[in-house]
Amino acid sequence: MSSPTLDLDAVDLSDRRFWGAPPEQRHAVYDQLRRERPFAFFAEPVVPYIEPGPGYHAVTRYADVEAISCQPALFSSGAGAVSIADMPPDLNEFYGSLISMDDPRHGKIRRIVAKAFTPRVLEKLVGNVQAVADDVVARARRTAEDGDGTIDVVADLAAPIPLRVICDMMGVPEGDRALVLRQSNVILSGGDPELVEDEEQMVTAFLKAGEELAGLMARLAAERHAHPADDLTTALVTTEVDGERLTHQEIASFFILLLVAGNETTRNAISQGVLALSEHPAERERWAADPGLTRTAVEEIVRWTSPITWMRRTATQDVELSGQSFPAGSKFLLFYGAANRDPAVFADPHRFDLSRDPNPHVGFGSRGPHFCLGAHLARREIGVAFRAFADQLPDLEVTGPPARLESSFVNGLKRLPARLTGVR
Amino acid sequence: MxxxxxxxxxxxxxxxxxxxxxxxxxxxxxxxLQVGEPTDLTAVETAVRACPTGALSLVEED
Structure with a gap:
């Protein structure tokens, strides 16, 4: 793709407004960074009450994202993977859980958790994804019928599916689910002014959200100890590997990780998948007519949307990447959406092609120990959701531009207006 | 084999x-992870390639 040359010096990836702009803009910037400044250096965003760090390198080439991900001993997650600034260690671990840990601790906890999260266990737990999707779709149609025919793709379709699936898995009671949605929105708001009204209060808002979720977890865990149920929370509080159990703190932070990660990522893949299909009507028709396309279509939606914009790594010693040297302590943000449009790996990368195969995207992270634990759940949810939309909402029509989340970390939509044209 | x-x-x-x-x-x-006989070799090769941590490999034995 030939694009006009941008003034890269005027680009600031730390400015949250950059991420609220239409994605074409970021992809034009990614393309040019990849070509001209594959390790572009940026100053850190200002977070109230947090000491600003030395800045970070934006990694935009697929090969470099992969090289960093698969060398966890050289590129640590333990200093913080989900924030640019170094957070106080306890905060970092509480909100990041596994994501912000290195081996051996990461390996130990991941193995305990994996036991509760195998494809076969999931199969049993989430046999209801289809039922959830069907019900959500039916409710969306009723909402349109009871009103003026319009719906919000985010609130009526994309948010409730993963929320209900993850809450079913964890055994979160119906009455607590609104709280889960609200607090996970705050934790991943990136400080978007609509979700965190006062930027000065951002850290306080995060803490309060975490506290509320941890409180819910403590209540559930106590209940499950007394009355084990067939859910993931029971598995987490009772699981032992080599005689070791997860501590209360580890369970609480993993619980938050699952709720937050299990909600936001899949929601944004679904909402932006709907948007992508509305922008590519021929692809939408092709998929509607051919359910066999689902496997590759799901991968393409994840590549195209790249719901998590970056994860961070920190050099544990002096390192070299593609012939360039970086001192110990250098921070790297792995821009997955940029790697996922790298022409060195993807032919015609800006083409939305539901039958793209192979599609070695890094939307779930690149090769390495931090590869997304929920990838198989997400794939399944997305596949089931879009088949339900194709079969039951063929009259779904996006009617306006989305409201984008102003966050550099989560590539998300707050709203996407649509209507069901079959509703009169 | x-x-x-x-x-x-x-x-x-x-x-x-x-x-x-x-x-x-x-x-x-x-x-x-339990591993059985690699019956469907194509699927196994895909699995080996897909492993996110590169923990799997195929070896030829007589």
Whole structure:
């Protein structure tokens, strides 16, 4: 793709407004960074009450994202993977859980958790994804019928599916689910002014959200100890590997990780998948007519949307990447959406092609120990959701531009207006 | 004969192999990967390539 040359010096990836702009803009910037400044250096965003760090390198080439991900001993997650600034260690671990840990601790906890999260266990737990999707779709149609025919793709379709699936898995009671949605929105708001009204209060808002979720977890865990149920929370509080159990703190932070990660990522893949299909009507028709396309279509939606914009790594010693040297302590943000449009790996990368195969995207992270634990759940949810939309909402029509989340970390939509044209 | 080797130090029990070749790979109730006879070699090769931690390899034995 030939694009006009941008003034890269005027680009600031730390400015949250950059991420609220239409994605074409970021992809034009990614393309040019990849070509001209594959390790572009940026100053850190200002977070109230947090000491600003030395800045970070934006990694935009697929090969470099992969090289960093698969060398966890050289590129640590333990200093913080989900924030640019170094957070106080306890905060970092509480909100990041596994994501912000290195081996051996990461390996130990991941193995305990994996036991509760195998494809076969999931199969049993989430046999209801289809039922959830069907019900959500039916409710969306009723909402349109009871009103003026319009719906919000985010609130009526994309948010409730993963929320209900993850809450079913964890055994979160119906009455607590609104709280889960609200607090996970705050934790991943990136400080978007609509979700965190006062930027000065951002850290306080995060803490309060975490506290509320941890409180819910403590209540559930106590209940499950007394009355084990067939859910993931029971598995987490009772699981032992080599005689070791997860501590209360580890369970609480993993619980938050699952709720937050299990909600936001899949929601944004679904909402932006709907948007992508509305922008590519021929692809939408092709998929509607051919359910066999689902496997590759799901991968393409994840590549195209790249719901998590970056994860961070920190050099544990002096390192070299593609012939360039970086001192110990250098921070790297792995821009997955940029790697996922790298022409060195993807032919015609800006083409939305539901039958793209192979599609070695890094939307779930690149090769390495931090590869997304929920990838198989997400794939399944997305596949089931879009088949339900194709079969039951063929009259779904996006009617306006989305409201984008102003966050550099989560590539998300707050709203996407649509209507069901079959509703009169 | 082809055999699958698992590097236990590296395996993270992500379950990607089990999705690619469920007849051959299974994470048991302890989260440990169990490997059966590599019957469907194409699926096994896909699983080996797909492993996010590179814990799987194929070796030829007589």
């Amino acid at each position: 082809t055999r699958v080797v698992v590097d236990r130090e590296v395996c993270m029990s992500a379950g990607v192999c089990e999705l690619e070749a469920p007849e051959v790979f299974e994470l048991d109730t302890a989260g440990r």
